[in-house]
Amino acid sequence: MSTKASTQTKTSKMISDFRNFWSEPWFAILTLVLAGAILLFIVVPVFAVLFKSFGIGSGEVTLEYYQNFFARSYYFESLVNSVSAAILSTLIVVFLSVCISLYVTRTTSFLSKFYRGAALLPLVAPPFIFSLSLIILFGRNGLFTQVMNSAFGWEFSIYGFSGVVIAQVLGYFPIGYMLVESTMRNMNPSLEHASSDLGAKQGRTLRKITLPLSQSGIVKAGLLVFVMALADFSNPLIIGGGEPFLASEAYLLVVGQQNLEQAAVLGVFLIVPSLLVFIFQTYFLKDTGLETISGESGASNVPLSPKVKAIVMTINTIFVSFIVLMFVMVVLGAFVRIIGIDNTFTLEHFTNRSGWDSLYISIVVSFLAAILAATIGMLQGYLFARKTIPGKKVLEFLTLFGLAVPGTVMGIGYVLIFNGPPFFLTGTVLLIVLNMTFRKIGVGLEASISKMHQIDTSMEEASSDLGAGPYRTFGKVVVPLLSPAFVAGFVYTFMTAMVSISSVIFLIAPGTNLAAVYILNLAEQARVGMASAMSFILILIVLSCMGLLKWIEKKTGVNI
Amino acid sequence: MKKLTLATITLLTMLIVAACGGSSDSDGEPLQVYTHNDSEEMDAMVEDIEENTGIEMDVLRLSSGEGWSRIEAEAPDVGADMQIGMLHGFGMKAEEAGYLLPHESEEWEDVPDQFKQEDGEWYGTSFWYNMIAVNEDIMEDKGLDVPESWEDLLDPQYEGEIVLPDPGTSGTAFLVTSTIMQLMGEEAGWEYFEDLDENVAQYTKSGTAPAQMVAQGEYAIGITWDQAVFDYIDQGYPIDSVLPEEGVGYSLDVAWIFENTEQPEKAKEVMDYLGTQDFMELSAEYRSMVTKPGITEDEGLEESFIDYDAQWDADNRDRIMEEWQDRFSN
Numbered sequence: 027m028s029t030k031a032s033t034q035t036k037t038s039k040m041i042s043d044f045r046n047f048w049s050e051p052w053f054a055i056l057t058l059v060l061a062g063a064i065l066l067f068i069v070v071p072v073f074a075v076l077f078k079s080f081g082i083g084s085g086e087v088t089l090e091y092y093q094n095f096f097a098r099s100y101y102f103e104s105l106v107n108s109v110s111a112a113i114l115s116t117l118i119v120v121f122l123s124v125c126i127s128l129y130v131t132r133t134t135s136f137l138s139k140f141y142r143g144a145a146l147l148p149l150v151a152p153p154f155i156f157s158l159s160l161i162i163l164f165g166r167n168g169l170f171t172q173v174m175n176s177a178f179g180w181e182f183s184i185y186g187f188s189g190v191v192i193a194q195v196l197g198y199f200p201i202g203y204m205l206v207e208s209t210m211r212n213m214n215p216s217l218e219h220a221s222s223d224l225g226a227k228q229g230r231t232l233r234k235i236t237l238p239l240s241q242s243g244i245v246k247a248g249l250l251v252f253v254m255a256l257a258d259f260s261n262p263l264i265i266g267g268g269e270p271f272l273a274s275e276a277y278l279l280v281v282g283q284q285n286l287e288q289a290a291v292l293g294v295f296l297i298v299p300s301l302l303v304f305i306f307q308t309y310f311l312k313d314t315g316l317e318t319i320s321g322e323s324g325a326s327n328v329p330l331s332p333k334v335k336a337i338v339m340t341i342n343t344i345f346v347s348f349i350v351l352m353f354v355m356v357v358l359g360a361f362v363r364i365i366g367i368d369n370t371f372t373l374e375h376f377t378n379r380s381g382w383d384s385l386y387i388s389i390v391v392s393f394l395a396a397i398l399a400a401t402i403g404m405l406q407g408y409l410f411a412r413k414t415i416p417g418k419k420v421l422e423f424l425t426l427f428g429l430a431v432p433g434t435v436m437g438i439g440y441v442l443i444f445n446g447p448p449f450f451l452t453g454t455v456l457l458i459v460l461n462m463t464f465r466k467i468g469v470g471l472e473a474s475i476s477k478m479h480q481i482d483t484s485m486e487e488a489s490s491d492l493g494a495g496p497y498r499t500f501g502k503v504v505v506p507l508l509s510p511a512f513v514a515g516f517v518y519t520f521m522t523a524m525v526s527i528s529s530v531i532f533l534i535a536p537g538t539n540l541a542a543v544y545i546l547n548l549a550e551q552a553r554v555g556m557a558s559a560m561s562f563i564l565i566l567i568v569l570s571c572m573g574l575l576k577w578i579e580k581k582t583g584v585n586i
Numbered sequence: 587m588k589k590l591t592l593a594t595i596t597l598l599t600m601l602i603v604a605a606c607g608g609s610s611d612s613d614g615e616p617l618q619v620y621t622h623n624d625s626e627e628m629d630a631m632v633e634d635i636e637e638n639t640g641i642e643m644d645v646l647r648l649s650s651g652e653g654w655s656r657i658e659a660e661a662p663d664v665g666a667d668m669q670i671g672m673l674h675g676f677g678m679k680a681e682e683a684g685y686l687l688p689h690e691s692e693e694w695e696d697v698p699d700q701f702k703q704e705d706g707e708w709y710g711t712s713f714w715y716n717m718i719a720v721n722e723d724i725m726e727d728k729g730l731d732v733p734e735s736w737e738d739l740l741d742p743q744y745e746g747e748i749v750l751p752d753p754g755t756s757g758t759a760f761l762v763t764s765t766i767m768q769l770m771g772e773e774a775g776w777e778y779f780e781d782l783d784e785n786v787a788q789y790t791k792s793g794t795a796p797a798q799m800v801a802q803g804e805y806a807i808g809i810t811w812d813q814a815v816f817d818y819i820d821q822g823y824p825i826d827s828v829l830p831e832e833g834v835g836y837s838l839d840v841a842w843i844f845e846n847t848e849q850p851e852k853a854k855e856v857m858d859y860l861g862t863q864d865f866m867e868l869s870a871e872y873r874s875m876v877t878k879p880g881i882t883e884d885e886g887l888e889e890s891f892i893d894y895d896a897q898w899d900a901d902n903r904d905r906i907m908e909e910w911q912d913r914f915s916n
Contacts, residue, residue: 166805167803167804267788268788278754283907284658367802535618536619536645539644539645551795552802553798554798
């Protein structure tokens with residue numbers, strides 16, 4: 027009886043949901059289009075890779091490629107290398123993030139601004155330029171190596187596992203740092219005050235109060251860095267010295283041998299950990315509840331004790347100087363003939379026509395992707411926060427999943443799907459734009475949803491009470507309210523698209539070569555000067571775009 | 587204010603869309619070109635071609651192995667109109683597979699027949715050959731002997747000092763592989779590479795990279811190709827060139843038009859231009875030998891060349907590469 031009743035109510039609820047859904051047909055159609063696009067551009071490519079790894083689509087279903095994976099120590103080694111490098115990088119990034127965050131959030135000196143700025147600097151550079159700088163400095167004939175060699179007879183080589191880990195730490199540091207810093211900043215300071223009032227030393231307060239309170243932020247940061255480091259393919263390519271890593275091997279299998287099946291297997295091993303981390307983060311990593319207490323209570327955090335301050339300052343200064351040094355190397359490398367060998371000043375690395383062409387294309391493509399991603403994120407955020415949509419949870423999950431899919435997997439998936447009928451999109455700018463867009467729409471979506479939850483529905487109700495229809499209300503009330511979320515989605519997508527590489531490298535063609543891919547190609551030819559020059563310009567462009575946005579923010583009062 | 591932001595964004599979008607549309611419809615699309623030439627060389631060539639023919643080109647550089655696997659995957663809808671700069675052997679494979687559009691060009695008439703396909707499916711612009719680059723400073727510091735032959739490279743004193751490109755992606759490396767196989771026979775050839783592997787520090791993706799790495803002093807010995815070495819010698823780097831005494835393989839650098847091109851007229855015009863005195867002279871600035879007579883002297887190099895069989899390349903590459911993967915990706 028009761029089960030029957032509950033099925034009945036369930037069915038009737040479903041029916042009423044659907045009625046609701048169709049009550050505003052334009053929104054319903056929009057939702058369907060979005061859902062279709064998410065399926066096509068995020069989900070289908072991933073499944074295409076999964077199917078391909080079993081040989082589906084090119085012959086019989088087979089486990090041959092998985093057998094290969096385990097039979098050849100080489101492939102298995104790439105898994106071990108990738109995972110252990112990612113774990114190591116993550117631990118180091120988290121440790122350094124905590125150190126710098128402590129200083130930045132708990133002191134007010136000018137140094138904290140400097141630390142913060144330098145710590146975020148790697149965001150604007152392609153992830154692999156640190157490999158270049160590391161080789162310039164610590165290669166077998168690097169500037170630092172030479173000094174060490176002549177002074178102590180030391181000889182070392184940065185090529186290989188250690189080089190990859192250092193490059194990853196530098197490249198992915200900002201991602202971890204931003205999360206840790208925001209948790210530490212928004213923490214309610216009264217608990218720390220209480221602890222120190224009760225006589226606990228700073229070290230104890232840190233261990234017992236500060237770190238436990240920021241636990242979820244730190245774990246989140248760690249997981250994110252882990253996923254990104256695991257998917258890293260450009261650093262192993264440049265500084266890996268032949269050591270196999272999953273993403274770079276998958277790439278070489280595709281471009282060198284067109285062995286898409288074997289590459290797909292490596293892709294599956296890339297995506298499984300990412301998927302697990304993503305699910306864990308979405309469903310099991312509940313906030314402890316403590317940090318939800320608002321941090322804007324007026325009181326400031328407990329200042330650091332001299333001893334702790336001295337320790338973190340030492341670590342911070344070393345690390346931050348290292349980051350700055352890396353950038354200095356890129357700039358120097360751009361303006362001399364071959365750094366360390368022939369240090370005569372030259373501008374010849376900048377007279378590189380294909381480089382400038384690719385920069386132009388990168389800007390256009392990233393701009394289009396950013397507009398698209400931000401718009402979709404905004405629409406989707408509104409629809410998901412306000413409308414009854416059947417299967418909403420699933421769609422939201424899939425959209426955010428786009429952020430977690432390793433670029434290499436996405437790229438191979440796009441090659442598999444769009445390289446033939448019915449799409450024929452390979453080599454078009456459109457495909458690159460779509461790839462960049464759908465990998466990033468999750469950011470705009472999250473920003474929009476959280477913004478929508480902050481806004482009371484009364485504004486929209488007032489608008490509709492005054493006679494505006496749902497679409498007019500959306501245009502006149504919701505869109506302006508969501509513009510900060512739009513800008514956030516735009517900025518993030520633009521910045522990441524300008525320097526992204528792992529996915530789009532599979533999609534370029536003559537005339538659609540992108541700056542980051544071009545720089546990687548130069549690095550492969552060991553053209554350090556040209557690669558540094560192009561990196562330098564790319565960094566300048568991204569930085570000035572950020573500056574422009576800040577300026578717009580100031581002028582218009584829209585909060586970014 | 588918020589309206590203003592939105593208006594600005596909309597306007598910008600429209601502008602960009604207009605810009606994209608605008609650039610593509612003036613005088614058709616630019617010619618799409620694949621190349622395996624180095625970025626620097628290719629930039630100079632493209633500039634020269636565009637200046638002299640008025641035809642705009644978009645270029646994508648891919649190492650030869652990479653380029654070929656892309657062409658095979660894309661065929662019959664290859665994503666480019668033509669190829670400028672590729673291995674001779676791949677030209678032959680492309681010809682057999684029917685990927686190429688024949689074009690009889692008058693500009694190429696004085697180029698000897700052996701450097702071009704009889705129906706005009708591909709044309710050879712220049713020659714290049716394998717060469718070993720040696721960093722003199724490192725040799726001296728570490729007390730290493732300068733190698734004189736392929737065989738010398740197996741000496742344990744060079745352990746961790748040799749850079750070789752990966753034949754999966756690099757044409758330079760495939761030429762080495764093929765040369766050794768043709769010199770020693772396959773079985774002994776494989777043994778040679780197994781032994782060499784002991785001394786190899788790194789396999790690079792591009793064939794030019796070893797020359798640069800040796801010039802920079804990262805490694806003592808790089809197996810690469812002629813002009814890459816000469817470039818650094820000219821720039822004053824402490825490197826020297828070695829032609830192994832057993833002889834080196836050489837390859838013709840060829841250009842062709844893809845059968846599926848939508849702009850055959852433009853592609854043919856460019857192909858004609860590649861055969862002119864002007865272009866060959868430019869080419870000679872980057873290559874030791876070009877195919878048009880009277881521009882470069884061969885300086886007795888022929889003695890160092892083995893009796894290289896490019897057809898062997900075309901016939902055996904797939905099999906050799908598969909075996910290479912089995913042996914060295916393990």
